[in-house]
Amino acid sequence: METPALEIQALTVELLLRGAGGVRRRAVVRDVSLGVRRGETVALVGESGSGKSTLARAALRLLPAAAGSVAWDGVDVTRLSPARLRPLRRRIQLVFQDPQASLDPRMAVGSQIAEPLAIHRIGSPGDRRRRVAELLDQMGLPRSIAGRLPAGLSGGQRQRVALARALAVDPDVLVLDEPVSALDVSVQAQVVNLIVDLQRRRGLGYLFIGHDLRLVRWLADRTAVFQGGRIVEEGATEEVFTRPRHPYTQLLLTSSPPAR
Amino acid sequence: MSLSLPAGRAHGLVGESGSGKTLAALAIMGLLGDRARIAAGAIRFRGEDLRRAGPRRWRALRGHGMAMVLQDPLSALDPVRRVGEPIAESLRLHRHLDVRGAREEAVVLLNSVGLPDARRAAAAYPHELSGGMRQRALLAAALAGDPSLLVADEPTTALDAAAREQILTLLDHERSRRGLALLLVSHDLSLVARHCDDGSIVYAGRIVEAGPTGRLFSTPRHPYTAGLVEAGLALDRPRRAAGHALPVIPGSVLPVERFGEPGCAFHERCPRADSACAVTPPWSARLPGEGVACHHPLEAS
Ligand SMILES: Nc1ncnc2c1ncn2[C@@H]1O[C@H](COP(=O)(O)OP(=O)(O)OP(=O)(O)O)[C@@H](O)[C@H]1O
Ligand SMILES: Nc1ncnc2c1ncn2[C@@H]1O[C@H](COP(=O)(O)OP(=O)(O)O)[C@@H](O)[C@H]1O
Ligand code: SF4
Ligand SMILES: [Mg+2]
Ligand SMILES: [Mg+2]
Numbered sequence: 001m002e003t004p005a006l007e008i009q010a011l012t013v014e015l016l017l018r019g020a021g022g023v024r025r026r027a028v029v030r031d032v033s034l035g036v037r038r039g040e041t042v043a044l045v046g047e048s049g050s051g052k053s054t055l056a057r058a059a060l061r062l063l064p065a066a067a068g069s070v071a072w073d074g075v076d077v078t079r080l081s082p083a084r085l086r087p088l089r090r091r092i093q094l095v096f097q098d099p100q101a102s103l104d105p106r107m108a109v110g111s112q113i114a115e116p117l118a119i120h121r122i123g124s125p126g127d128r129r130r131r132v133a134e135l136l137d138q139m140g141l142p143r144s145i146a147g148r149l150p151a152g153l154s155g156g157q158r159q160r161v162a163l164a165r166a167l168a169v170d171p172d173v174l175v176l177d178e179p180v181s182a183l184d185v186s187v188q189a190q191v192v193n194l195i196v197d198l199q200r201r202r203g204l205g206y207l208f209i210g211h212d213l214r215l216v217r218w219l220a221d222r223t224a225v226f227q228g229g230r231i232v233e234e235g236a237t238e239e240v241f242t243r244p245r246h247p248y249t250q251l252l253l254t255s256s257p258p259a260r
Numbered sequence: 261m262s263l264s265l266p267a268g269r270a271h272g273l274v275g276e277s278g279s280g281k282t283l284a285a286l287a288i289m290g291l292l293g294d295r296a297r298i299a300a301g302a303i304r305f306r307g308e309d310l311r312r313a314g315p316r317r318w319r320a321l322r323g324h325g326m327a328m329v330l331q332d333p334l335s336a337l338d339p340v341r342r343v344g345e346p347i348a349e350s351l352r353l354h355r356h357l358d359v360r361g362a363r364e365e366a367v368v369l370l371n372s373v374g375l376p377d378a379r380r381a382a383a384a385y386p387h388e389l390s391g392g393m394r395q396r397a398l399l400a401a402a403l404a405g406d407p408s409l410l411v412a413d414e415p416t417t418a419l420d421a422a423a424r425e426q427i428l429t430l431l432d433h434e435r436s437r438r439g440l441a442l443l444l445v446s447h448d449l450s451l452v453a454r455h456c457d458d459g460s461i462v463y464a465g466r467i468v469e470a471g472p473t474g475r476l477f478s479t480p481r482h483p484y485t486a487g488l489v490e491a492g493l494a495l496d497r498p499r500r501a502a503g504h505a506l507p508v509i510p511g512s513v514l515p516v517e518r519f520g521e522p523g524c525a526f527h528e529r530c531p532r533a534d535s536a537c538a539v540t541p542p543w544s545a546r547l548p549g550e551g552v553a554c555h556h557p558l559e560a561s
Contacts, residue, residue, distance in 0.1 A: 018384050048392025048420045049376065140512040157278055178391070181417040182331075184277050184447045185491040189506035196505065211392075211420050214495040218506075256421035 003074040004035035005172045005205040006059060006092060011068035013051070013058045027066065028054045030229040036173055036205040043216040043237065044209045045252065046226030052209045055226075056175045059207065060094050061085060073172060090120050092173040093166040095159075102162040103150045109161050110146030116169045135164040140190050159183060160191065167198065173205045181211065192219065213256045217241050225249045261301075261467050263460055264549065267408065268435050270442040272452035272473060274488070275462030278516070281445045282331055284462070285411045288443070289328045290318045305409065324354055327407035329415040331445070333394035337386035343397045344370070344382025350404035369400045374426045391418035399427065406438070413445040428455045449492045453477050458549065461485045464514045464525035466543060471550045481557040483530045484509070524555070532556045 013029040028051045036042045044052050057063045059070055061077055069078040072091050080088075093116075096102040103112060113135055114128040123131065136143050139160040150158055159182050166174055176195070180188040192215065198204055210216050216223060217237055224234040225246060233246040244250045261284055265271045273281050286292050288303055290310060303310040305326060313321065322328075330336035338346065347369060348362040357365055363382070370378035373396040381393055389397065395418050402410060410431070416424040432455060434440040446452050452459055453473050460470040461482060469482035480486040487509035494506045511529035519525065527537040536555060543553040 017380065018388060046420060047376075048396075048418065048423050049390040053390060142512065142515050144515065153278075178418060182277070182414065182447075184275065185449065185488055186509040187277050188447070189491045189494065189508045193505040193508065211418070211424070212495075213421055218495050252421050255425045 002037060004037050004071075005073055006036040006175075006207065007069075007071040007074075008032060008034045008055070008059055009069045009071075011055070011058060011070065012066045013054055013063055014066040015054065015063075028229050029058060031068070032229075032231055033068075034207075034224060034231065034234075036207050038172060038203040038205050039199060040222070041199065041206040041208055041220045043220035043223045044207060044226055045211065045213065045216055045223060046232075047228070047248070048211075050226045051229040052226050053177055056094060056177050056207065056209060059175060060092055062094075087120075090116070090169040091171055092175065093169065093171040094175045094177065095162050095166045095179045096177055102165070103158060105150055107149075108146065109148055109150065109153070112150075113146075113161065113165045113168055116165060120169055122169065131168060132164075135168060138194060139164050140187070160187075163191065163194075170202070171204070173207065175207045175209075177209045178211065179208075180215070188215075195219075213241075213252065225252070261462075261465075263467065263470070265409070265441045265443055267439040267441050269458065270431070270435060270444055270456040272456035272459040273443060273445045273462060274447065274449065274452055274459055276464075276484075277447075279462045280465040280519075281462050282413055285328065285413050285443065285445055288411055289322065289326065291328070323350065324405045325407060326409040326411065327402035327405055329395075329398045329402050329410070329412040331413040333391070333398050333418075334386065336398055337394060339386055341385075342382065343384055343386060343389065347382070347397075347401045347404050350401065354405045366400070366404070369404060370397065372430065373397075373400045373403075374423050374430075375400075392420065392423060395419060396423070396427070403434070408439065409441045409443070410434075411443045411445075414447065415444070416451070417447075424451070431455070449477055449489065461488070465516075465519045466525065466553065468526070468543075468554065469552045479558075481552040481559075482554050483532050483556075483558065484526050486558055524553075532558075 011029060011032045012027050014025050015028045016023050017026045032055060034042065046052060054063065058065060061070060065078050069076055071077065072088055075088065077085060077088065110132050113132045117123055117128045117131065132146060133143050136145060141157060141160055159179065163179060180191050183191060199206065208220060220237045222235065223237045223240045224231045225248065227248045233240060233249050240249065244253055263271060275281055283296065287298055290313065298311060344363065344366040347366040351357050351365045352362040367378045367382050370381050375381045375393060375396050381389060381397060386394055395415060399415055416427055428451065431442055435442060444452065444456055456473050458471065459473045459476045460467045461484065463484050469476065469485045476485065477489055480489050490507050491509065509529055514525055523538040523540060524542050527533040530537065542555050
């Protein structure tokens with residue numbers, strides 16, 4: 001069997017949660033197993049606050065695992081030191097849910113897209129400039145935007161800059177945490193087509209977190225439904241959508257009628 | 261841009277990313293800041309000319325009469341205050357509650373917008389909440405002053421489908437119960453169709469088509485509206501076969517520097533454009549609630 005580009009096994013992630021009675025450690029992701037192969041899109045849908053973004057951050061090792069493991073391309077990274085982790089990081093990139101969180105407000109857009117290339121010492125400054133221009137074209141953004149600060153961009157423009165930045169280093173896996181929910185339907189379709197196209201050309205694997213079930217159904221090979229930190233249902237997308245077994249999946253589906 | 265919103269009604273503002281929906285919303289709320297200003301026109305709230313309102317009047321208005329849910333919840337919430345505090349403060353002012361009562365009421369309000377663990381959310385700092393929880397906290401804060409106008413800029417993008425319906429249903433209820441007027445900025449055509457009476461389509465800083473949402477989305481007349489509807493419907497078709505792409509409106513967003521150029525702002529991307537479209541602006545007629553700004557609109561039926 002092919003090694004999954006991202007493999008999460010029996011992962012539990014704990015966070016310190018502040019409650020009325022003080023701070024307590026609580027498992028926000030519980031015993032989750034999930035794999036993403038190259039060329040495959042796995043969607044994660046589910047209740048808001050159920051732990052999807054937390055799982056995403058743990059998959060990138062931005063949060064530690066309390067139990068279980070995370071492997072990138074067969075390499076167990078669960079307990080790898082920061083120094084050993086650094087060269088592997090370009091393999092898996094994250095686009096955050098909140099464009100505000102992925103972009104530095106004080107840095108020009110072009111430099112932000114080039115930054116991961118500089119960090120991983122890829123290409124000459126001239127190469128990087130060309131790559132930035134190419135990525136902006138692919139994202140349907142005017143090249144003139146490279147000199148602007150994020151504050152001068154609309155929400156949708158910012159999200160596309162974040163996508164370009166994640167793609168700059170040619171990762172194996174992209175974790176997309178609601179990458180298009182801030183975009184209008186046409187621009188969203190452009191970005192989705194781009195995502196699909198990139199996958200076909202480069203064999204990228206996607207972990208796609210989203211609330212738009214129509215989009216998930218259109219895009220994903222497999223779908224996992226999350227509730228309360230656990231996967232409550234998982235399977236081939238069409239199977240999950242046409243024969244939902246879990247009551248929460250059924251509730252989600254009835255809340256999301258077709259456009260007309 | 262012209263639009264009017266009667267009490268109890270909901271108006272959807274739909275349009276391209278970067279077309280100016282958020283700027284319009286901020287202008288209505290007097291929140292443009294010092295990098296933008298209203299250059300011309302008027303904004304009236306219950307007959308009052310808001311361009312004449314001073315800082316004190318604005319504070320009073322924003323607390324009570326009008327409220328806004330900002331598009332970006334992280335920048336809208338104070339990072340060093342617990343989420344429940346501003347809500348409780350607003351409740352204390354407007355409902356004359358004592359400290360403890362206001363704190364309890366804040367939890368009730370957070371619960372009503374569907375936050376599952378409202379007591380914990382009230383005690384948390386914004387970064388400790390998920391994206392969807394933050395959006396709901398913002399909404400609770402906006403509703404705390406019982407506003408008669410709510411401007412909500414993409415208030416449910418981070419919410420799961422069930423929570424989204426719950427919130428829109430809550431707002432429907434506020435509209436019929438006490439005449440709340442809602443200006444909803446959203447990309448979700450299906451949501452706007454189901455929960456708004458009227459809609460306006462924005463392109464490059466102008467309203468290019470307006471009308472009752474039923475008509476607007478079933479028989480769009482402006483080519484841009486038609487493109488949006490087409491792009492939205494495509495997702496309802498069977499799953500992509502190898503090589504199949506979603507329909508898009510070709511070309512890209514007009515950069516803001518070019519918003520004022522002559523002719524129709526959509527002409528470079530429009531399948532129906534002719535040479536006149538590049539020079540003659542189609543917006544001679546104003547659009548008070550119903551109409552289309554286009555030289556060659558699609559047939560009415
Ligand atoms: N930095 C943090 N500190 C403390 N608690 C946190 C932190 N980040 C998230 N949480 C909590 O962890 C839980 C899961 O949050 P997470 O962001 O993973 O949800 P989500 O499934 O991505 O939700 P959404 O769909 O709304 O984005 C929530 O209860 C949230 O309050
Ligand atoms: N504070 C600002 N300063 C300068 N330009 C801005 C600012 N906010 C938005 N813009 C520009 O104004 C245009 C409209 O933005 P916005 O109202 O956010 O669009 P929308 O909400 O329709 O996506 C965009 O081109 C954006 O780049
Ligand atoms: S005015 Fe001309 S270019 Fe503009 S939308 Fe109508 S047909 Fe297209
Ligand atoms: Mg999230
Ligand atoms: Mg906006």
